[in-house]
Amino acid sequence: MTPGSDPETVLVVDDEEPVRKTFREWLEGAGLGCRVVTAADAEAALVIANRQPIDLAILDWNLGAGSDGLQLLEDLTVFHPDVVAIMITGFADQATPLKAMRMGIRDYLDKNQDLDRTTFLHAVRRQLEKIRPARRERRLHRELLAFREAVEKVLPLVQAAAALSDPVPLPAAVRSLFRFVLRTTGARDGVLLARSYDAEREPAEVCRAWDTEGRRLDVALVPFARSVAGSVIGMQEPSTMEHLDRAAAAGAMDLQPFERGRRSLLAVPLSVAPGVQAVLEVFDKQGPGGEPGPFTEADRRLGAAAADIGTELLRHELAERQTQRVLFDAVGAALGASEAVAASIQPADSRPWVPANPEDPPPAAVMDRLRQGLAAADAATDAGESLRLAEAVRVLALRHGSRAVAHCTRLVEEVRRLLDDTAGTGEAPP
Amino acid sequence: VSDTPPAPAPRDVFDELLALLTPERLLRDPRATGEGVTVCVLDSGVERALLEEKYRRQGVALHSIEGAIFTDAPEPLPYAGRQSTPHGTTVADIILTLAPRVRLFSADVFGPRGSCEVEVVVRALRWAVDVWKCKVVNLSLGVPEQRLQQVQRRLALQRAVEDAYYKDVLVFAAAHNEHPLTRSYPAAFAPPLLSVDKHLFADPLQFAYRLRDQVEFQAHGRGYLGPFAQEPATSWAAPHLAGIAARILSLRPELKPFEMKTILYWMYREAVH
Numbered sequence: 001m002t003p004g005s006d007p008e009t010v011l012v013v014d015d016e017e018p019v020r021k022t023f024r025e026w027l028e029g030a031g032l033g034c035r036v037v038t039a040a041d042a043e044a045a046l047v048i049a050n051r052q053p054i055d056l057a058i059l060d061w062n063l064g065a066g067s068d069g070l071q072l073l074e075d076l077t078v079f080h081p082d083v084v085a086i087m088i089t090g091f092a093d094q095a096t097p098l099k100a101m102r103m104g105i106r107d108y109l110d111k112n113q114d115l116d117r118t119t120f121l122h123a124v125r126r127q128l129e130k131i132r133p134a135r136r137e138r139r140l141h142r143e144l145l146a147f148r149e150a151v152e153k154v155l156p157l158v159q160a161a162a163a164l165s166d167p168v169p170l171p172a173a174v175r176s177l178f179r180f181v182l183r184t185t186g187a188r189d190g191v192l193l194a195r196s197y198d199a200e201r202e203p204a205e206v207c208r209a210w211d212t213e214g215r216r217l218d219v220a221l222v223p224f225a226r227s228v229a230g231s232v233i234g235m236q237e238p239s240t241m242e243h244l245d246r247a248a249a250a251g252a253m254d255l256q257p258f259e260r261g262r263r264s265l266l267a268v269p270l271s272v273a274p275g276v277q278a279v280l281e282v283f284d285k286q287g288p289g290g291e292p293g294p295f296t297e298a299d300r301r302l303g304a305a306a307a308d309i310g311t312e313l314l315r316h317e318l319a320e321r322q323t324q325r326v327l328f329d330a331v332g333a334a335l336g337a338s339e340a341v342a343a344s345i346q347p348a349d350s351r352p353w354v355p356a357n358p359e360d361p362p363p364a365a366v367m368d369r370l371r372q373g374l375a376a377a378d379a380a381t382d383a384g385e386s387l388r389l390a391e392a393v394r395v396l397a398l399r400h401g402s403r404a405v406a407h408c409t410r411l412v413e414e415v416r417r418l419l420d421d422t423a424g425t426g427e428a429p430p
Numbered sequence: 431v432s433d434t435p436p437a438p439a440p441r442d443v444f445d446e447l448l449a450l451l452t453p454e455r456l457l458r459d460p461r462a463t464g465e466g467v468t469v470c471v472l473d474s475g476v477e478r479a480l481l482e483e484k485y486r487r488q489g490v491a492l493h494s495i496e497g498a499i500f501t502d503a504p505e506p507l508p509y510a511g512r513q514s515t516p517h518g519t520t521v522a523d524i525i526l527t528l529a530p531r532v533r534l535f536s537a538d539v540f541g542p543r544g545s546c547e548v549e550v551v552v553r554a555l556r557w558a559v560d561v562w563k564c565k566v567v568n569l570s571l572g573v574p575e576q577r578l579q580q581v582q583r584r585l586a587l588q589r590a591v592e593d594a595y596y597k598d599v600l601v602f603a604a605a606h607n608e609h610p611l612t613r614s615y616p617a618a619f620a621p622p623l624l625s626v627d628k629h630l631f632a633d634p635l636q637f638a639y640r641l642r643d644q645v646e647f648q649a650h651g652r653g654y655l656g657p658f659a660q661e662p663a664t665s666w667a668a669p670h671l672a673g674i675a676a677r678i679l680s681l682r683p684e685l686k687p688f689e690m691k692t693i694l695y696w697m698y699r700e701a702v703h
Contacts, residue, residue, distance in 0.1 A: 197543050204542065224544065225475075225514050231657040233544050234474040234517025235665060236571065237607060239658045251480050252516040252523075252656035277544045301608075 008034040008055040008131055010124070013045045013072060014088065015064040023058060023120070030121050032128060042072040049079040055131050056124070061089035073105065082138070084131060086123050088115065106130075136298070174214035177280065177310050182212065185266060185299045187282035191217065191258050193229045194278040209258070222254040229256075229279035232267040238303035240295040241265045259283075266295040268303040270311045280310055448696045456697060457635050462677035464529025469566040469676055470558035471525065471669070472551065473518030475499070475538035478511035481523060484655070490530045495522070496562075497536030500546075500554040507541070514540040520656035521570045521669045527654055528634065528673025529680070535562045539571065548573060548583045552590045555601075559594050565679060567594065568672040569603045570665035572614035588619050595622035598686045600679075602626055602672040604664035605645040613644070617664075620644045624675070624691060628667040637671055639698045647671055647694065 010032075012023045020038045027036045034056075039045035042063055048054070057076055059069035073085050086107045107123045109115045178190050195207045207224060209217040224230045231253060232239050241247055244262045248255045259265070262283045270278040280303070287293045441449075456462065478495045485492050498506035499514075513519045522534060537554040539546040551571065558564045573587075594601050601623040606614035617625040628651030629638060638648040649670040653659030659666065675690055685693070 195544065199542065225512065226516065228657050230474075230515035230544065231517050231520075234515035234540065234571075235658060235663070239663075240661055241658055242660070247657050247660065250655050250659070251484070252477055252513070252519045271545070275543050275545075 008128060008135065009053055010034050010036050010056045010058065011045060011048060011054045011076075012036065012038045012058045013040075013042070013063065013069070014038075014058075014060040015040055015062075016060075019060070019088075026117050026120055027124065030124075032121075032124065034128065042075065045072055046075055046079070049076050054080050054083050055135065056127050057083055057085040058124070059085055059087055061087055070105075082134070084127055086127060174210050175212070177306065178212040178282075180309075181268075181280065181282055181303070181306050184302055185282060185295060186286045186288075187266065187295075188284040188286060190280065190282035191256075192278060192280050193221075193227075193256075194276065195224045195229070196276045197224075198275060209256070217258065219257045222256055224277075226252070226254045227256060228253060228259060228265070228267060229269075229277070229281070232269045232279050233277050236269065238266060238268040238300045238307065240300055241267070242294050263292055264294050266299050266303050268307045268310070270307050278310070280306070449700060451693060451696045451700055453635060453697060453701060456681065456693070457674060457677050459677075459681060462529075462680055464525075464532035464673070464676040465680045466683055467529065467532045467566060467676045467679045468535065468562065468564045469525055469529075469532045469568065469672065470535045470537050470562060470564040471518055471522045472537040472539060472554050472558060472567055472569050473521050473571060474515040474540040475509075475513040475518045476511075476522040476534070476536035477513040477516070477519045478536075480519060480655075481526060484523070485526060485530060492526065492530060493533045495534045495536060497538060498554075498557065499538040499541045500550050500557070501541050501543070502547075502550065504553075506554075506557065509536055509538065514538050514542060514544060516656040517570070517665065520653045520659045521568060521665065523655040524653050524666055524669035525568065525673045525676065528670065529676035531680070532566075532676050535564060546571070548587055552586050555590045555594060559597055559599050565599060565683065566672050566676055567599060567601045568669050569601060569616060570668045572604055572606060572617055572664075584615060587616050591616050591619050592622050595687055598684070600624060600672075600675055600687050600690055602668045602675070604668040607664050618644050620646055622687065624671060624687070624694075626664060626668040626671050628662050628664045630662060634670055635674060636701075637674060637694065637698060639695045646691070649674070 010027060012020055012027075014020050014023070017040070020040070024036050024038055027034065037048055037052075037054075039048055045057075054076060057073060059072055061069045063069060063072065069085075069087055069089075073083070076083050076085075085105045086109060087105050088109050088111060106127055109119060109123055174192050177192075181187065182190060190212050192210045193207065194209075195205065197205050205224060207221045209219065209221060211217055221227075228241070228244070242264050244255055244259050244265055247253075259281070264283065264285050266282050266285070268280040270280060282295075285293055285295050285299070476495055476497065481495065482492055495511070497509035499509055500506045518536060518538065518540075522536065525532060526534065535558060537558055539550045539554050551569075551573075555567060555569075558567050591601055591603075601616070603617040603619075603623050603625050604614070605617045605625055605627045606612040607628070616623060619625075624647060625645040627640070627642065627645045627648045629648040630652065631637070631650045634650040636650065639646060640648050649667040651662035651664065651667045651670075653663075653666040653669075671694075675694070678690065678693060679685060
């Protein structure tokens with residue numbers, strides 16, 4: 001039995017009471033860590049199966065009263081499709097192996113030949129060893145489904161957040177991911193690192209890090225090529241490490257500030273998009289009693305499962321950001337009709353102008369200057385200028401909040417009306 | 431019933447010949463240094479200065495490490511002696527630990543973008559064989575089966591491996607770390623290459639032939655330098671076997687892949703028996 005998990009349930013069905021008693025004693029005396037239930041006939045077995053999960057069934061081939069173990073197994077699979085069975089038979093040669101295998105029978109024990117405590121327990125152990133990993137997988141899968149459902153509930157909220165007033169919707173996604181990974185692995189802390197590379201950009205490499213609450217970490221990051229994260233991307237799968245300082249001392253890599261002094265690490269690479277890599281790092285695993293320990297193979301597999309969801313979340317986030325960028329570009333292109341507008345909004349001798357009421361129309365002077373600018377401006381603004389202006393809008397959102405952004409939006413609507421009027425395409429605004 | 435064990439079967443000529451293939455004779459020969467063997471580390475680049483410094487401190491002079499960076503472009507970019515991630519340096523260090531006198535080429539298929547496609551691996555493999563004339567290629571990078579569903583791409587990789595085989599190049603490919611639960615390419619193309627799973631051996635020159643789901647060999651799964659080097663991984667096992675092969679090749683450079691497999695197999699068999 002895995003610590004902290006439910007024990008497997010073994011169902012023994014035999015119409016002879018001494019046989020049931022003997023099997024129960026053998027199973028309970030062997031310390032297999034499983035729960036044993038017994039039934040004298042098919043009907044009693046099905047009643048049990050209706051009430052609780054059955055992992056392994058040990059069935060007498062001949063259950064008396066005309067019923068047989070194979071038929072019972074067929075009925076049991078209705079309740080528990082994953083159940084496997086060991087058939088106890090006095091006439092193995094009469095069994096139909098192919099059908100039996102399809103039904104879930106994994107072993108036979110012949111009452112007349114090889115059935116004693118040793119062979120019986122050997123067969124049971126062998127099946128339990130196969131069942132346990134499969135059960136763990138199923139449990140993990142259930143947890144992942146639950147996690148995914150939770151995330152799917154969060155995502156619409158993230159999507160609904162006004163992009164301009166909430167320019168970094170990453171925290172919700174990161175927090176969800178970390179909550180799941182930290183809870184299931186027993187890690188104490190974690191960081192998400194993302195790196196994007198674009199040879200056309202200056203600098204070409206941009207690295208960012210977020211903590212478990214989704215807060216951006218304001219630390220100087222080491223170059224990706226010499227980082228643990230870079231190495232995990234090279235490994236292409238979740239990897240574990242102990243005593244990070246010692247490993248770094250050997251050379252070939254540098255530790256990030258938040259990696260120094262860590263005892264254990266589980267690092268999970270996420271394939272987000274071409275040119276974008278992300279690595280989820282969790283640190284300092286604690287056992288059930290709070291004792292420190294290394295991340296296990298099970299943690300690594302769990303990390304692999306979390307990577308799939310993390311990748312999905314980050315891809316979604318990337319798409320969100322691209323949507324925001326389009327929005328910024330649209331605002332930027334509209335405002336870019338005249339540099340003079342910015343000067344009108346912010347006279348040289350005053351503080352930045354923010355409307356008292358976002359519903360107020362822009363001042364007449366501003367609109368006049370805008371009209372002049374539009375008349376002279378080239379309609380096609382270059383991408384760099386658009387981005388610069390988009391960034392200005394973003395800063396406006398951060399510094400002055402939603403009211404300023406609301407006014408900005410209203411300004412864009414005014415610009416559109418002007419453009420519609422000018423171009424003669426006067427479609428009524430929505 | 432007699433207590434006397436049966437007399438051993440008479441040893442035939444093969445037994446007598448193959449008994450000569452011992453690790454002592456082949457791997458611990460003073461000439462078995464990797465000298466004269468050209469090895470390509472097809473990986474994430476190699477930090478040249480770091481390795482040169484490490485081996486210089488040990489009193490070992492390395493041949494100059496050369497290489498190229500492979501991207502989507504048809505021609506590779508020049509290698510500036512840097513790693514794109516530390517993985518490749520760990521792999522190169524393992525090979526140099528076992529066979530310090532090999533001539534090493536770094537085929538960096540990650541590059542600054544930090545990711546690579548199968549097509550880039552294929553191009554780099556062909557470059558290592560045709561341009562650098564490498565005798566040994568180590569591929570500790572693998573593509574899990576679920577990420578290589580497209581038959582055409584899989585076939586392109588297989589063809590490149592087979593072409594290397596027909597040119598007498600020994601390709602060492604790491605199995606997936608969860609082998610055999612997950613298959614990894616090109617390790618699953620086992621016949622024309624040497625597929626390697628991980629195992630922890632007392633001596634890094636030890637290895638085993640244990641055919642299991644298309645992967646034939648096991649070699650030492652721990653490295654010596656860099657992050658995760660101490661964590662058992664097939665990425666570190668493949669270069670151990672490549673290093674062992676390089677030692678043997680420095681005694682007999684023209685060995686073909688199937689000859690090398692046979693020698694490794696018989697060496698393991700003799701060591702076990």
